[in-house]
Amino acid sequence: MKxxxxxxxxxAIAFGLLVLAGYLFGVNASGTPSLxxxxxxxxxxxxxxxxxxxVLVGIINLLxxxxxxxxxxxxGAFYSAILVITLFVTFLLGLLAHYNFPVVxxxxxxVFLSIQLPIETSLMALLVVTLIYASIxxxxxxxxxxxxxxxxxxxxxxxxxxxxxxxxxxxILSNLRGWIAQFPAGAGARGILLGVGLGxxxxxxxxxxxxxxxxxxxxx
Amino acid sequence: xxxxxxGLIGFGVIFLSAVLxxxxxxxRRKSPPAFREIPAFTRLRQAIGRVVEDGTRLHVSLGRxxxxxxxxxxxxxxxxLLRRLAELTSAGDQPPIATxxxxxxxxxxxxxxxxxxxxxxxxxxxxxxxxxxxLTPFSYAAGALPAIRDEKISANVLxxxxxxxxxxxxxxxxxxxxxxxAASDNLAAQAxxxxxxxxxxxxEELYAAGAYMDAGPLHTASLRVQDILxxxxxxxxxxxxxxxxxxxxxxx
Numbered sequence: 001m002k003x004x005x006x007x008x009x010x011x012a013i014a015f016g017l018l019v020l021a022g023y024l025f026g027v028n029a030s031g032t033p034s035l036x037x038x039x040x041x042x043x044x045x046x047x048x049x050x051x052x053x054x055v056l057v058g059i060i061n062l063l064x065x066x067x068x069x070x071x072x073x074x075x076g077a078f079y080s081a082i083l084v085i086t087l088f089v090t091f092l093l094g095l096l097a098h099y100n101f102p103v104v105x106x107x108x109x110x111v112f113l114s115i116q117l118p119i120e121t122s123l124m125a126l127l128v129v130t131l132i133y134a135s136i137x138x139x140x141x142x143x144x145x146x147x148x149x150x151x152x153x154x155x156x157x158x159x160x161x162x163x164x165x166x167x168x169x170x171x172i173l174s175n176l177r178g179w180i181a182q183f184p185a186g187a188g189a190r191g192i193l194l195g196v197g198l199g200x201x202x203x204x205x206x207x208x209x210x211x212x213x214x215x216x217x218x219x220x
Numbered sequence: 221x222x223x224x225x226x227g228l229i230g231f232g233v234i235f236l237s238a239v240l241x242x243x244x245x246x247x248r249r250k251s252p253p254a255f256r257e258i259p260a261f262t263r264l265r266q267a268i269g270r271v272v273e274d275g276t277r278l279h280v281s282l283g284r285x286x287x288x289x290x291x292x293x294x295x296x297x298x299x300x301l302l303r304r305l306a307e308l309t310s311a312g313d314q315p316p317i318a319t320x321x322x323x324x325x326x327x328x329x330x331x332x333x334x335x336x337x338x339x340x341x342x343x344x345x346x347x348x349x350x351x352x353x354x355l356t357p358f359s360y361a362a363g364a365l366p367a368i369r370d371e372k373i374s375a376n377v378l379x380x381x382x383x384x385x386x387x388x389x390x391x392x393x394x395x396x397x398x399x400x401x402a403a404s405d406n407l408a409a410q411a412x413x414x415x416x417x418x419x420x421x422x423x424e425e426l427y428a429a430g431a432y433m434d435a436g437p438l439h440t441a442s443l444r445v446q447d448i449l450x451x452x453x454x455x456x457x458x459x460x461x462x463x464x465x466x467x468x469x470x471x472x
Contacts, residue, residue, distance in 0.1 A: 020234070023227075023230075024227040024228075024230050024231050024234075025224070025227045025231075026223075026227070027222075027223040027224055027227070028224065029222070029224045031222070031223070044288060047287070047288050048288060050324075051286065051287065051288060051323070051324050054323040054324040054326075054327055055323040055355070056323075057323060057327060058322075058323030058324075058326050058327070058352035058355075059323075059352070061326060061330075061347075061348075061350075061351060061352050062351070062352050062353070062363075064347070064348060065348045065351050068348055074370070075366075075370045076366050076370055079366070116356075116359075119358075120356065120358040120359070123358040123361070123362065123385070123388065124358070126388070127384060127385070127387055127388060130387050130388060130391045130416070131384075131387055131412065131415065131416070133391075134387060134390070134391065134412075134415045134416035135415050137394075137416075138414075138415045138416075141418070150411075150414060150415070154411075154415075189407055191423070192407060192410065192422065192423040192424075193407070194450070194453060195423035195424030195446075195450070196294075196405045196423060196424060196426075196427075198424060198427075198446045198449050198450060199293065199297070199405075199423075199424040199426060199427030199428075199446065200290065200293035200294075200405075200427070201233075201234070201237060201449075202237065202241070202427065202442035202443075202445055202446055203293040203296050203297055203427055203442075204293060205234070205237055205238055205241060205442070206241075206438050206439070206442060207296060208238075209238075209241070209438060211436055211438040211439075212296060212299075212300050212430075212438075214296060214299040214300070214303075214328045214331065214332055215328065215331060
């Protein structure tokens with residue numbers, strides 16, 4: 001490992017250990033915040049500031065990728081051009097809105113309320129169709145007991161949640177939905193979440209050991 | 221129970237896990253472990269072979285698990301897999317591309333691809349291969365869709381923190397008739413992916429990817445530690461149920 005790699009690994013492990021110690025022993029036995037807790041809060045605040053700068057770097061990356069597409073006249077270059085133009089326009093509006101231009105401020109919030117919000121809502125609506133289609137395909141792809149149970153459960157939850165036309169709430173269905181959500185689905189979800197928790201723990205330990213180094217250097 | 225006592229218990233669990241991981245890493249060198257077969261990983265290896273032979277590309281989507289949130293662990297598991305996959309496809313013509321919905325994660329994916337490219341025969345690194353595609357769930361998905369559709373992708377790996385928007389990515393991959401392996405730490409996303417992906421991974425299988433793709437001895441050791449901790453949790457739950465039962469019948 002190069003000197004740079006050793007340096008970044010040592011820093012990552014040291015700060016990881018400090019944050020972990022602060023998380024575990026951030027409060028004294030008397031209930032007051034300990035030095036480790038204060039240190040953890042400070043490090044996390046610095047991390048939040050760095051994450052803010054990372055957004056700026058990420059946006060520059062987005063710009064480079066789409067500018068490259070436009071320059072090389074790749075497929076979808078037209079959409080990339082729209083993205084780049086809207087990025088600059090929104091950036092400019094955001095800057096001007098910061099300096100209290102009332103018209104620009106309403107225009108800036110209008111960009112989100114009239115363009116971004118409806119588009120994201122439309123994508124959510126599209127998701128419903130996508131999921132119905134995926135459910136039909138599921139039986140074609142793997143016709144087994146688990147898939148059938150999955151679809152029946154999804155159907156029962158759906159009919160138990162939404163009110164029926166002319167009938168309103170059907171008590172048997174809503175009770176059945178409650179039972180499924182509370183017992184079989186709840187138990188399964190807790191089992192999965194315990195597994196995810198254990199996976200999170202060991203992943204964190206591998207990073208503290210310096211085995212997984214996403215910040216450069218070979219993994220080992 | 222006070223916060224301090226909870227901290228002590230947490231420290232005990234972490235310390236025990238760390239010791240066990242060290243022990244199993246040392247023992248692994250004597251006897252290689254045997255894991256249950258997960259067909260998704262076998263098919264992933266086959267898909268990687270096809271990527272190298274066809275001269276097509278591999279796309280790894282890392283989700284939007286911000287590094288200062290608990291969801292970062294799934295993103296880290298995704299980065300480890302990205303690193304391993306980049307090494308495995310290094311003999312191919314095209315380096316893999318990585319998309320993410322968090323800026324810091326995008327920077328880490330670039331770093332991961334850069335390091336993997338140094339280890340490859342060509343040593344070529346494309347800075348545009350690690351991309352931020354959007355900062356909100358749906359803008360991230362919308363930004364990743366063109367990558368799946370237009371960039372000669374033959375295998376997609378969705379590994380990290382996704383919400384239900386993962387269905388849009390899975391649908392796009394299905395339309396392109398490409399191999400798709402997907403895993404998320406989010407319960408809703410797992411349900412959605414189960415319905416819409418060829419090879420879904422459920423629960424902790426996400427964190428097993430490194431061990432199954434030979435990412436290192438600590439990965440296999442962590443799987444064994446997870447198994448031991450799972451049994452400990454089962455014992456604790458059963459003892460808890462027994463104590464409650466004995467209290468209910470008036471014996472305790």
